[in-house]
Amino acid sequence: MNKHVYGVILAGGSGTRFWPLSRERFPKQLLRIIGEGTLLQQTFERLRQEIPPKHITVVTNDVQADSIKLQLSEWKDDLTDNIILEPEGRNTAPAIALAALQLLHRDPEAVMVVVPADHVVKAAKKFMKAVQFATKLAMQGHLVTFGIHPSRPETGYGYIQPNKRKRLGAQGEFTGYSVARFVEKPNLSTAQRYCRSKNYCWNSGIFVWKASTILEELALQQPKLSKILKGLAQPIGTSAFPESLRKAYAKMPSLSIDHAVMEHSAHSVVVPIDFGWSDVGSWGSLEEVSPLDKSGNVRNGNIIDMGSQNSVLFADRRVVATIGLDNMVVVDTPDATLVCPKDRAQDVKAVVSLLKQQQAPEHLEHRTVQRPWGAYTVLEEGHGYKVKRIEVAPGKRLSLQLHHQRSEHWVVISGTARVTRGEEVYDLQSGMSTGIPQETPHRLENPGHGLLEIIEIQNGPYLGEDDILRLKDDFGRLQSIN
Amino acid sequence: MNKHVYGVILAGGSGTRFWPLSRERFPKQLLRIIGEGTLLQQTFERLRQEIPPKHITVVTNDVQADSIKLQLSEWKDDLTDNIILEPEGRNTAPAIALAALQLLHRDPEAVMVVVPADHVVKAAKKFMKAVQFATKLAMQGHLVTFGIHPSRPETGYGYIQPNKRKRLGAQGEFTGYSVARFVEKPNLSTAQRYCRSKNYCWNSGIFVWKASTILEELALQQPKLSKILKGLAQPIGTSAFPESLRKAYAKMPSLSIDHAVMEHSAHSVVVPIDFGWSDVGSWGSLEEVSPLDKSGNVRNGNIIDMGSQNSVLFADRRVVATIGLDNMVVVDTPDATLVCPKDRAQDVKAVVSLLKQQQAPEHLEHRTVQRPWGAYTVLEEGHGYKVKRIEVAPGKRLSLQLHHQRSEHWVVISGTARVTRGEEVYDLQSGMSTGIPQETPHRLENPGHGLLEIIEIQNGPYLGEDDILRLKDDFGRLQSIN
Numbered sequence: 001m002n003k004h005v006y007g008v009i010l011a012g013g014s015g016t017r018f019w020p021l022s023r024e025r026f027p028k029q030l031l032r033i034i035g036e037g038t039l040l041q042q043t044f045e046r047l048r049q050e051i052p053p054k055h056i057t058v059v060t061n062d063v064q065a066d067s068i069k070l071q072l073s074e075w076k077d078d079l080t081d082n083i084i085l086e087p088e089g090r091n092t093a094p095a096i097a098l099a100a101l102q103l104l105h106r107d108p109e110a111v112m113v114v115v116p117a118d119h120v121v122k123a124a125k126k127f128m129k130a131v132q133f134a135t136k137l138a139m140q141g142h143l144v145t146f147g148i149h150p151s152r153p154e155t156g157y158g159y160i161q162p163n164k165r166k167r168l169g170a171q172g173e174f175t176g177y178s179v180a181r182f183v184e185k186p187n188l189s190t191a192q193r194y195c196r197s198k199n200y201c202w203n204s205g206i207f208v209w210k211a212s213t214i215l216e217e218l219a220l221q222q223p224k225l226s227k228i229l230k231g232l233a234q235p236i237g238t239s240a241f242p243e244s245l246r247k248a249y250a251k252m253p254s255l256s257i258d259h260a261v262m263e264h265s266a267h268s269v270v271v272p273i274d275f276g277w278s279d280v281g282s283w284g285s286l287e288e289v290s291p292l293d294k295s296g297n298v299r300n301g302n303i304i305d306m307g308s309q310n311s312v313l314f315a316d317r318r319v320v321a322t323i324g325l326d327n328m329v330v331v332d333t334p335d336a337t338l339v340c341p342k343d344r345a346q347d348v349k350a351v352v353s354l355l356k357q358q359q360a361p362e363h364l365e366h367r368t369v370q371r372p373w374g375a376y377t378v379l380e381e382g383h384g385y386k387v388k389r390i391e392v393a394p395g396k397r398l399s400l401q402l403h404h405q406r407s408e409h410w411v412v413i414s415g416t417a418r419v420t421r422g423e424e425v426y427d428l429q430s431g432m433s434t435g436i437p438q439e440t441p442h443r444l445e446n447p448g449h450g451l452l453e454i455i456e457i458q459n460g461p462y463l464g465e466d467d468i469l470r471l472k473d474d475f476g477r478l479q480s481i482n
Numbered sequence: 483m484n485k486h487v488y489g490v491i492l493a494g495g496s497g498t499r500f501w502p503l504s505r506e507r508f509p510k511q512l513l514r515i516i517g518e519g520t521l522l523q524q525t526f527e528r529l530r531q532e533i534p535p536k537h538i539t540v541v542t543n544d545v546q547a548d549s550i551k552l553q554l555s556e557w558k559d560d561l562t563d564n565i566i567l568e569p570e571g572r573n574t575a576p577a578i579a580l581a582a583l584q585l586l587h588r589d590p591e592a593v594m595v596v597v598p599a600d601h602v603v604k605a606a607k608k609f610m611k612a613v614q615f616a617t618k619l620a621m622q623g624h625l626v627t628f629g630i631h632p633s634r635p636e637t638g639y640g641y642i643q644p645n646k647r648k649r650l651g652a653q654g655e656f657t658g659y660s661v662a663r664f665v666e667k668p669n670l671s672t673a674q675r676y677c678r679s680k681n682y683c684w685n686s687g688i689f690v691w692k693a694s695t696i697l698e699e700l701a702l703q704q705p706k707l708s709k710i711l712k713g714l715a716q717p718i719g720t721s722a723f724p725e726s727l728r729k730a731y732a733k734m735p736s737l738s739i740d741h742a743v744m745e746h747s748a749h750s751v752v753v754p755i756d757f758g759w760s761d762v763g764s765w766g767s768l769e770e771v772s773p774l775d776k777s778g779n780v781r782n783g784n785i786i787d788m789g790s791q792n793s794v795l796f797a798d799r800r801v802v803a804t805i806g807l808d809n810m811v812v813v814d815t816p817d818a819t820l821v822c823p824k825d826r827a828q829d830v831k832a833v834v835s836l837l838k839q840q841q842a843p844e845h846l847e848h849r850t851v852q853r854p855w856g857a858y859t860v861l862e863e864g865h866g867y868k869v870k871r872i873e874v875a876p877g878k879r880l881s882l883q884l885h886h887q888r889s890e891h892w893v894v895i896s897g898t899a900r901v902t903r904g905e906e907v908y909d910l911q912s913g914m915s916t917g918i919p920q921e922t923p924h925r926l927e928n929p930g931h932g933l934l935e936i937i938e939i940q941n942g943p944y945l946g947e948d949d950i951l952r953l954k955d956d957f958g959r960l961q962s963i964n
Binding site: 019020304306315318319320321322323324325328330332335336337338339340341344347348350351354355360362379380382383384385387389407409411413414430431433435453455457459460 | 501502786788797800801802803804805806807810812814817818819820821822823826829830832833836837842844861862864865866867869871889891893895896912913915917935937939941942
């Protein structure tokens with residue numbers, strides 16, 4: 001691959017449509033729903049076949065950054081400077097523009113391969129070959145998008161019509177065409193017509209272009225956005241950048257790159273292709289990309305089924321018994337369950353909105369929360385107490401911290417815990433326990449080579465995660481509650 | 483009510499059809515699925531309106547006895563000698579025969595009102611009036627059963643045809659007829675014909691007769707059963723009785739009272755009636771007896787629904803989101819979930835069989851288990867540890883016990899715990915903790931006036947409930963693991 005090629009993974013999505021498996025703080029790209037690894041990890045691996053990890057940038061936000069770093073921890077040295085944090089979500093145009101700005105600063109010849117973190121691409125090799133072809137077109141100043149041959153009259157996607165009379169190049173099975181037009185999500189009869197005509201492709205949301213080209217096009221078509229962006233060119237790479245970025249985003253319009261640029265640009269090029277793509281936009285769409293049992297079900301976890309067909313059955317460790325379901329979705333997680341017909345799976349968004357309105361924790365995060373040092377799982381919360389299982393990875397430790405409103409008891413269930421309590425430091429083995437009074441500085445560390453697991457019982461009038469004063473931290477979180 | 487009238491509640495059912503809310507050790511009669519109180523409590527209350535509690539007998543088994551005593555604890559002084567424990571289930575004929583034998587021993591004129599513990603009767607007053615009328619017929623030597631006017635061509639019930647030409651008495655709205663014939667569960671077209679003809683009633687399984695009459699009929703029609711039973715007449719009331727009973731039941735045939743007596747007796751009488759009866763035989767039947775929302779759903783617990791209709795939606799504290807369901811059953815419990823169409827609800831029996839085969843704990847009991855001193859809930863089990871929340875009622879204490887294979891840590895989350903550990907006795911308040919090494923005799927007591935709640939963390943290689951050596955117990959459980 002050309003040494004100026006960079007991968008840009010857009011990983012800011014909120015993914016309400018996969019609730020209850022996805023949560024506001026744990027969106028679709030972080031889920032392991034198909035095959036090995038999470039969608040983010042699969043996306044990274046796909047790019048990494050041809051693009052060095054140092055050339056892969058992830059655009060995300062503060063809430064997801066820790067989880068993303070954890071999932072990509074194998075490449076953490078390569079990614080140190082490659083995680084771009086947006087202060088807030090503003091759709092794809094600002095995210096892409098920001099990445100382009102940073103890449104241009106790094107390499108004036110940079111070509112960006114922009115991929116959403118939460119799509120499935122089954123034919124990864126073919127995909128990277130197509131990227132190689134697209135790179136050539138991009139080097140000539142084209143804005144390249146991949147168009148997927150439609151396999152059904154889907155009304156949930158945008159469509160692209162290639163101008164078959166304007167071929168801009170070809171290589172092997174790939175051909176680039178100038179775009180005749182972009183079409184927004186069509187109604188069913190239009191989608192059926194598009195499908196039959198074979199003159200339309202689905203808009204995959206995957207793009208290849210030079211950083212300089214997309215910034216020039218933005219300057220031309222989105223002067224407001226472009227002006228805000230230009231104000232960031234100077235502080236880039238300095239300590240003033242985060243604050244400049246925050247201010248810039250407060251004024252930034254929310255725009256998709258399709259609306260902002262592609263639909264109006266004379267340089268838009270589409271490469272029709274079929275690489276087993278799906279945006280897995282809902283529970284119902286899982287069947288397109290997952291292995292099915294002989295009755296057409298997608299099955300996962302502790303399911304006992306009798307005679308269901310064409311259904312999506314997702315469980316965890318709890319028993320879920322399903323009998324005679326047809327085209328249904330059942331998703332069970334430790335704190336929430338969803339049951340609906342497959343064709344109503346889109347409406348889960350409304351459920352999430354409702355939970356958010358009610359300030360129910362089930363919209364926000366899971367009972368198990370990842371942390372840079374490991375994870376915790378809330379086993380039970382009640383009046384004046386909370387019970388957690390805490391896992392600390394070998395060699396890791398939590399921050400040195402204290403709580404104003406709660407005492408804690410720790411019982412080790414596996415591994416060795418090194419406990420700092422006030423001035424004391426002592427080790428506990430499995431079956432041993434200790435108590436941490438409120439206002440006492442304390443720290444939990446795993447000095448061993450295996451996992452450390454403890455049960456923590458918190459007692460106190462207020463047990464929110466924000467009653468934490470961090471005194472020292474290995475992960476730079478003195479200001480953050482995460 | 484005639485002073486010779488006795489209530490006999492048959493409470494031995496296993497109730498697999500309400501899984502996952504019912505479990506082998508927690509069957510349907512113990513559930514709160516409709517209205518105030520459990521089905522058992524409602525049944526007891528219904529009889530108690532006219533029959534003194536001292537005259538109410540419950541026939542059950544060792545596994546359910548503790549739960550039944552807990553649910554009827556308000557009447558525990560009246561019931562001391564009124565709980566009959568069958569050594570094993572042998573269908574209704576032996577259970578009724580055993581109760582008849584004991585009642586005859588107590589009162590030669592005894593009239594028995596035999597009612598299943600897990601039926602719903604909405605018109606309780608009318609029911610007791612009907613019982614009064616039936617008692618008169620029973621005093622004349624009749625075997626009286628109530629026949630329910632069928633409201634639909636149900637194929638899950640037996641039917642009774644009254645002989646309209648043989649009226650044996652009437653009072654107000656009630657008339658007793660000699661039985662023309664009993665019909666086993668019919669097919670749909672037969673059931674439809676029965677419904678239209680208005681000449682058939684559903685067999686309610688509720689009976690009124692003299693203890694002496696039913697025993698005479700059993701002697702006539704079931705000589706084998708009767709002979710086994712006669713062997714019990716002598717030890718009755720002596721300390722030899724439990725052992726004699728165990729031996730007798732080992733030989734006892736398994737028979738329903740309908741097959742054993744009613745279908746062939748010349749004395750069978752039916753009183754047609756409508757008192758809002760249902761045997762609530764499956765999740766689907768709940769709609770007959772429960773309040774419905776405006777879309778025809780039965781709803782319970784933390785349900786977020788969007789547009790479902792005619793469905794049974796049963797949740798607990800976990801969020802269950804349902805969208806656009808039609809004639810479905812969704813039942814969610816802390817460790818198991820069921821999803822099926824209403825007309826497949828009977829098949830849950832097969833799921834329970836499967837779980838039993840797999841020795842999965844979810845067929846046997848709930849995460850929350852009632853005990854005479856309170857209850858415990860398993861919050862999590864893992865390799866080498868178990869976490870429980872334990873509730874101890876005011877003034878109660880667990881047995882003085884020790885464990886060979888586990889240590890325990892207790893953290894008080896509300897109330898006051900009086901802890902016996904070896905020779906020491908000390909009190910702990912909320913936020914305090916203690917450790918119990920293995921092999922150390924210990925006891926947990928609630929000396930306060932409010933609930934005591936603790937979190938218990940068990941550590942050890944084996945954590946089964948049967949690793950318990952009871953040294954002293956307030957509830958006579960030195961031999962039992964319950």
